[in-house]
Amino acid sequence: MSGTTPPTVRLANEIARQFAHQPPSSAATAIAGHIERFWDPRMRTDLQHHVATAPESLDPVALAAAKLVGS
Amino acid sequence: MTILKEPDFGTPASTSSTSVTVEVDGIPVTVPAGTSVMRAAATSGIDIPKLCATDSLEAFGSCRLCLVEIDGRRGTPASCTTPVADGMRVRTQTPKLEKLRQGVMELYISDHPLDCLTCSANGDCELQDMSGAVGLRQVRYGYEGENHLSLEKDTSNPYFDFEPSKCISCSRCVRACGEVQGTFALTIQGRGFESQVSAAGVPLMESDCVSCGACVQACPTATLQEKSVVQLGMPSRTVLTTCAYCGVGCSFKAELRGDELVRMVPYKDGGANEGHSCVKGRFAFGYATHPDRVMSPMVREKITDPWREVSWEEAIGYTASRMREIQAAHGVGAIGGITSSRCTNEEVYVVQKLVRAAFGNNNVDTCARVCHSPTGYGLKQTFGESAGTQDFRSVAAADVIVVIGANPTDGHPVFASRMKRRLREGASLVVVDPRRIDLVRSPHVEATHHLQLQPGTNVAVVNAFAHVVVTEGLVDSDFVASRCEGYEEWAEFIARPENSPEVVESITGVPAAEIRAAARLYATGGNAAIYYGLGVTEHSQGSTMVMGMANLAMATGNVGRDGVGVNPLRGQNNVQGSCDMGSFPHELPGYRHVSDDAVRTVFEQVWGRSILPTPGLRIPNMFDSAIAGTFRGLFVQGEDIAQSDPNLAHVTAALTAMDLVVVQDLFLNETSKFAHVFLPGTSFLEKDGTFTNAERRINRVRPVMAPKTGKHEWQIVCELAAALGYDMPYTHPREIMDEIAALTPTFAGVSFAALDRLGSIQWPCDEDAPAGTPTMHVDSFTRGKGRFVPTSFVPTSERTTRKFPLILTTGRILSQYNVGAQTRRTANIAWHPEDVLEIHPHDAEVRGIGDGDSVTLASRVGATSLHAVISDRMPVGVVYTTFHHPVTGANVVTTENSDWATNCPEYKVTAVQVALRADAAEAAAVPGTRERAVVD
Secondary structure, eight states: OOTTSOHHHHHHHHHHHHTTTSOHHHHHHHHHHHHHHHSOHHHHHHHHHHHHHOGGGSOHHHHHHHHHOOO | OBOOOOOOOSSOOOOOSSEEEEEETTEEEEEETTOBHHHHHHHTTOOOOOSSOOTTSOOOOOSOOSBOEETTOOSOOBTTTOBOOTTOEEESOOHHHHHHHHHHHHHHHHTSOOOGGGOTTTTSOHHHHHHHHTTOOOOOOOSSSOOSTTOOOBOOSSSEEEOGGGOOOOOHHHHIIIIIIOOOOOEEESSGGGOEEESTTSOGGGSSOOOOSHHHHHOSSSSEEEHHHHHHOOOOEEEEEEOSSBTTOOEEEEEEETTEEEEEEEOTTOTTTTTOOOHHHHHOOGGGGOTTOOOSOEEOSSTTSOOEEOOHHHHHHHHHHHHHHHHHHHOGGGEEEEEOTTSOHHHHHHHHHIIIIIIOSOOEEEGGGGTTHHHHHHHHHHTSSSSOSSOGGGGGGOSEEEEESOOHHHHSHHHHHHHHHHHHHTOEEEEEOSSOOGGGEETTEEOSEEEOOOTTOHHHHHHHHHHHHHHTTOOOHHHHHHHEESHHHHHHHHTSGGGSHHHHHHHHOOOHHHHHHHHHHHHHSSSEEEEEOHHHHSSTTHHHHHHHHHHHHHHTTOSSSTTOEEEEOOSBTTHHHHHHTTOSTTEETTTEETTOHHHHHHHHHHHSSOOOSSOOOOHHHHHHHHHHTSOOEEEEESOOHHHHSSOHHHHHHHHHHOSEEEEEESSOOTGGGGOSEEEEOOOTTTOOEEEEOTTSEEEEEOOSSOOTTSSOHHHHHHHHHHHTTOOOOOSSHHHHHHHHHHHOGGGTTOOHHHHHHHSEEESOOSSSOTTBOSSOSSSSBTTBSEEOOOOOOOOOSOOOOSSSOEEEEEEOOTTOOTTSTTGGGSGGGGTOSSOEEEEOHHHHHHTTOOTTOEEEEEOSSOEEEEEEEEOTTSOTTEEEEEOOOTTTOGGGTOOSOBOTTTOOBOTTOEEEEEEEOTTHHHHHHSTTOOBOSOOO
């Protein structure tokens, strides 16, 4: 794993791996719920920044989840 | 309180529900069937003389002092080995008995050094007491004959001496070592007059003795005696308190002479330990008065400056003004705090209140983040409560015990003794661990199955267990139907072929037949209990594994009664409590989410401040945010994050980046190297409050002495809050607990008064359960229905490579505790002077490593050096070390990987390489040479 991956991207991708067995839409909803329940707002904001600037760094399901998360 | 001598009924209590009435010296007494005559007599206030009997041990019948006469029976039976019978009439004092007892005592005394006036046990010697009790007035036999008076004293143990010349061969020590501790290090060597207590013929320190102190506790004379008693004299008063080491939370009598602590003696009525102890709690308390302790507050502008001793007012004022400056410049959320599982509930509560109410954010986390946070998450998701299901006593009713990722004999030794007792009685054992831990095979204990899995494959194993249960028709359908939800979806998932033992065998390395057999045993062997430790939680799927175990327990109906359950073995003394007290950034006390408006309102009304409805930063997030520049001030209560947390290069970079680090601790630890303010803390001997152990048992921590620093830790935090403009005007920790009880439904019935009355309380404690709740989820789960959660196995991203072909797993050992700040400052260092690397003979041989060689341990994030110990208890490809010594810095090599749900670090899986050090000769003298830079 690269040490240069932004922490919020790394964490979102790690969560997405755990939900890979679920259909993408329900996985994205579950991941978004998890992030909203456990992440500090600045981390959510940072994740949104990466969604906007480097969406390719995010797992597709993590990206879909991030788009559901309010900052 | 004067010295507390607990009554000794001579033999253990009977658990029979049938009553028997007997007459002892004309006094009728009703006792449970199976009670000994000795105990029945003691119950009615009649003490029959005894030497080999004590109520922590089964009757032995060797000393011949407790003889009685029973109407209608011939002879003079030993009262300890004679059970009562209905209508029995017993006489304990007759001329015949008096003569017999005097004769026995005379023989004992004839081979005993009569140095009572200068003996360390003078006044606390049962031989002395019994001589008086039987009326011995003369000894007709001199010392001319053969005797044992010249036997050599064994002083090898740092805490207690063995003086065989004073031994009466009652075997109490031998039996305590076996029955109570379960180690069987002692024996009676020789026969007849040659009989002697022996540690297999070698000095104690060279034997299997684990220095638990059970033998010392059991010894009726000065044969086994604490060195502290020899040096300081007999204590004269007792303070009942609670051990501050592991999550077992043993109750102790702190015994003092004046204001000097002489010894810690395990308390027989302690709910967690029932009179037993381990080497740490029993003996390793010397750190509390170690000269390294810092007694005055200190401040410095920069971490490169020398420390400057200041007044409390200056330290607190400086901290408050710097915190406010940071917030003014960088925002309210730029500061936060970390609570400690080594502090009391009351001390933790005020820190999280400081953060939420005075700092004005939710940036509070606790060291449980790096150990049992997945337990809180996983059990909350499935059962509805972030806590274990049982009390420790429950293991005595277990028929099948499954130990997963835990090493109780080292990490939770007093509970391990309970467990081993049950295993000796015939319960079956399944061990799931990459290492061959002691429980796999030790005296009179042998695991039926040892599933020696590859590190990182726990979830695959637990899924395979559940697969067997579901596909072989072993589900407790009635329990599932009436108590649970989500079963159908979960059962469909778990029955898939990918979860079968045969498919996962190539992943886990565990033969499918072994998993099938172990799963069948768990599901059909009677009461089945799971006990687990950090080998479950400290993985990238730690939370998933906790839910997997909960699924398994629900599917087989092993929840909600004695002898079953899912039981986390908590690492530190107050891990459970620190979590209960609202230390997580997303939860207020009682595990209630900060987004819950109703809950927040309750706190806001009492605290007089609004609380943010969004979660704050977890510890790893704090580090990331510090490096990003958005988090700049940290209050650290009693945790050494610069030694205990993973990827230390990252941790130290974060700490270095902060504008203000405040450390509240006993010693200048590794974290204090990055601190600007040091607030000296108090040891458990000075604290006044409560700890909550792994079985949710709230125990009082009573002050043995006044704070050596002049202030309690809760007072310091309250003064800091006041300096920040927020009053927390408590005058006593009982008031803090009263506030906790008022705001936390599971603590509603808890108070210092209730604890004094009941001894201890297992939460939930409320109107429905005023004395507490030993077993949870009895009729329904806390969340209503138990929830099955599908638990897909997702391999960790940490993989071995050609460059890093081994897996490192870390843990701890019996004599040391956590980062070693306490135990390294005691004589326990004799057992573990440095951290070593355990490596399998094959892995050592191919690298040219010999036992004791200095080796380099490197991962992709860092490298360190330490000495190798070749051990076949490690599987090939896996190495192991501890993190007790800062000089080795095991966490230099652990990575940023963490549990997906909680960010609990993945300490148990790090890909590493081990190599013989090229400069071995030099390195042998200097272990712990570190390279904190990335080596890849």
